[in-house]
Amino acid sequence: MQDIQIGGLVPFTTIDYPNKLSAVLFLVGCPLRCAYCSNPHLLSVGAGEYDPERVFEWIKSRIGKLEAIVFSGGEALMQGPILFQYIRRVRELGFKIGLHTNGFYPNLLADAVDLIDWIGLDFKATRQNYPDLTGQNIAYDNMIKSLDVWQGTGKDFEVRITCDPRFITKSDLMEIADILHRRDVKKIAIQKYVPHFEDGANKTTDAQRNQFFNDEDLRTQINSMFESVVWRE
Numbered sequence: 067m068q069d070i071q072i073g074g075l076v077p078f079t080t081i082d083y084p085n086k087l088s089a090v091l092f093l094v095g096c097p098l099r100c101a102y103c104s105n106p107h108l109l110s111v112g113a114g115e116y117d118p119e120r121v122f123e124w125i126k127s128r129i130g131k132l133e134a135i136v137f138s139g140g141e142a143l144m145q146g147p148i149l150f151q152y153i154r155r156v157r158e159l160g161f162k163i164g165l166h167t168n169g170f171y172p173n174l175l176a177d178a179v180d181l182i183d184w185i186g187l188d189f190k191a192t193r194q195n196y197p198d199l200t201g202q203n204i205a206y207d208n209m210i211k212s213l214d215v216w217q218g219t220g221k222d223f224e225v226r227i228t229c230d231p232r233f234i235t236k237s238d239l240m241e242i243a244d245i246l247h248r249r250d251v252k253k254i255a256i257q258k259y260v261p262h263f264e265d266g267a268n269k270t271t272d273a274q275r276n277q278f279f280n281d282e283d284l285r286t287q288i289n290s291m292f293e294s295v296v297w298r299e
């Protein structure tokens with residue numbers, strides 16, 4: 067049987083699943099090519115570096131020490147049913163299951179809703195800027211469908227917006243906040259863009275990256291629209 071492909075593992079984190087001690091597995095493969103991707107080594111499907119069975123044994127050894135296992139990537143859902151089988155086994159050990167997703171696979175997310183307790187969903191830009199940022203024309207529409215799927219479950223989630231000034235303006239951020247507010251999303255996170263590699267021709271400055279976080283009026287306005295807004299600077 068084919069195994070899931072794991073390209074990275076963070077053994078302990080307090081920030082990747084709300085209010086739970088967790089570990090994060092980074093799965094290989096992603097249908098998007100975001101300009102700011104910090105995990106380019108995970109984008110192409112190929113042999114994962116970690117033996118899934120050894121990782122599973124390690125997860126077993128974390129019973130009583132960790133509360134949740136988060137599947138991230140890449141885009142974990144890209145691995146489809148073999149991922150679901152793996153998650154099922156991890157769930158049976160008693161862990162909560164988190165998923166960090168770009169929302170590209172709403173149908174797979176719908177298939178997996180009973181296996182997942184919480185998601186962090188990327189809302190990367192306005193509809194207009196999505197193709198430039200992600201290299202995919204249908205990424206925005208798919209992400210909105212995924213949002214619909216998850217909201218239909220009534221389960222907890224967070225929508226994440228990474229503010230890369232090459233692809234998002236303050237007025238775009240307000241537009242996105244407004245869309246999410248109208249959809250009755252409760253929790254969002256606004257994340258600072260940190261260049262992990264060269265920005266290429268369009269180098270960004272600290273001032274450009276900080277503009278979303280230094281604007282008190284913008285912060286106050288957005289904070290008033292949601293139950294929880296985390297500003298990850």
Ligand code: SF4
Pocket residue numbers: 096097098099100102103104105106109139140141168
């Ligand atoms: S969705 Fe995430 S992993 Fe995929 S290219 Fe974009 S930033 Fe990288």
